[in-house]
Amino acid sequence: MELRHLKYFLAIADAGQITAAAKKLQIAQPPLSQQLMQLEEELGVKLVHRGSRSIRLTEAGIILRNRAKQILELTDATTREMNDFAMGMKGTLTIGTVSSSGATLMKDRLSEFHKTYAGVKFEIHEGNTFRILDLLNKGIIEVGIVRTPFNTTDLGCRYAESEPMVAVMTEEHDWSPEQKTISLAELKNRPLIIYRRFEQLIHNTCMKHGFEPNIFCKNDDARTTLHWANEGLGIGMISRSALSLGSNNHLIVKEISCEELHTRVAAVWLKDKYMSSLASRFIESFSEASRAADLQ
Template sequence: MDIRQLKYFLAIAEEGQITSAAKKLQMAQPPLSQQLKLLEEELGVKLVERGPRRIQLTEAGVILQNRAKQILELSDSTTREIKDLVKGLKGTLSIGTVSSSGATLLKDRLSEFHRNYTGVKFEIHEGNTFMIIDLLSKGIVEVGIVRTPFNLSNLGCKYAEPEPMIAAMTREHDWNPSKSTIDVSELKDRPLIIYRRFEPLIRETCLNHGFEPNIFCKNDDARTTLLWANAGLGVGIAPKSAFDLANTDNLVYKEIQSENLRTQIAAIWMKDKYLSSMAAKFIESFNRG
């Protein structure tokens, strides 16, 4: 049993048909069937049951499928690790980021990392937190930069410092120009523009202060929140560091005095997957930022 045979078997197991697996592997069907037969003979057990349309894995086939995935992942990781060692810190680091992390990431972390490791290039994928976690699980990005809250299951994590949420508004919406901070209760009856992921947190906090928030607009991007607020449509609730991400010419902001309405940027990665030297160094840099 070798790596090639394991790749063949995984293709058969995933496709459910030898014909489809052969097409996926870009090889003829007879040699693939022969490799499956040789693998079964070597192990002394049937791995598949052939049906009229699809094959079904036997109990032994299911065990081999799970082990084959682990073996191939370890093989790929070992190859990448050795190549990293040979190349040093050179190559392309793929990072997934949420839009609201942009200002902090560029100002305090990517710039420092670039100064220290000039041979590293970057490939950035943007999306919301759930999209970034999905990209991590698929191996499309190696490090994700997301905002709390999120599910930590299977993820390694390094947090940046906590930051307050702000209420951003035009001067026409500013009910007390002399104050730079506000209490949660002052948001009562204000038309709020919020990032959808923060809705449970904002709603719970407002309810704890005795009122139901008047949510005028929900969206999936901190920049949209600020743009709508900048147009005078309501009061935008966003992380403080996101304020400079969009056109805020007409806006003023006030920090919301609430321990509940705080958020953090975090660097995340998959615990069960190989982490390149580039990614490990970036995470170290992030943690110091």
């Protein structure tokens, strides 16, 4: 099985039609159909159900489509890595970042790195911590920017400064307008809106402090927490840096005084794996910025 076979198959799978795929690839339809048949024979499985006007992927075809995307992305990343090696400090740095740190990261770490290495280009993948770690393991990115807690097995880590979680709410939910800092216990029985990523951490910490949290809404994005809190639907719990992700015109912000709920952004990479000079320099830059923040 050659890479061109995977490219041909992926074009067919994406187009849902051999004729359309042939036009996109700028080859004739009969040779493309023949290549598909040869691929099926080589793998010993049927990849598509052929109809009069379109094709439909079999279960084996769906698996191969997903694998083909990963293989081709990894191939492209490897080609870029070799080009980066040949060009020194000119090339493309592939980074994955969680949304809750993206704005701050772009403003601080990446902008500082760009000032030093102006010839470097960036390819950014965004998602939650689990997706970023998955991209890292597949070799699609070289460096991940994730938020604690996460499993550090097989990972090298450089941590940024620790930050507290905050409670965000509209005026009708503010039980003590004069307070800027609150204890975790003050959130007992109040309707909480949380990012699912922190569910276990928040639940365990609340239980440790003697109460079960009243989770009104769980979601998959800190921006959703901000939006729901801004609509007055409950009290959001987010990391302080996530405040930069949305419009908070009506929100009152109170820092939660609880060390167990402090989180940190970290730059992570796979141990015992080749790292490009670009990625190594970025890790160094990230570490230097973190040390400078800790000294302030």
